[in-house]
Amino acid sequence: MANSPPIPCPACGGSGQLSSFKGESRFFLTVEECPLCCGTGLAEETPPDSGPDPSTQAPR
Numbered sequence: 001m002a003n004s005p006p007i008p009c010p011a012c013g014g015s016g017q018l019s020s021f022k023g024e025s026r027f028f029l030t031v032e033e034c035p036l037c038c039g040t041g042l043a044e045e046t047p048p049d050s051g052p053d054p055s056t057q058a059p060r
């Protein structure tokens with residue numbers, strides 16, 4: 001039951017890549033694979049017990 005939409009990685013914004021300027025030249029753009037999502041651009045699945053969810057409260 002995968003009803004929840006995919007969550008974009010907060011580190012790379014869902015692109016799966018992290019761009020950063022390295023070296024002396026600021027025009028040298030280095031693109032690296034996002035270590036948080038391993039380049040998938042999607043955040044890891046949140047644990048089911050992340051917090052109280054009012055929508056899952058069982059009626060009395």
Ligand SMILES: [Zn+2]
Pocket residue numbers: 009010011012013014016017034035036037038039040041042
């Ligand atoms: Zn990422």
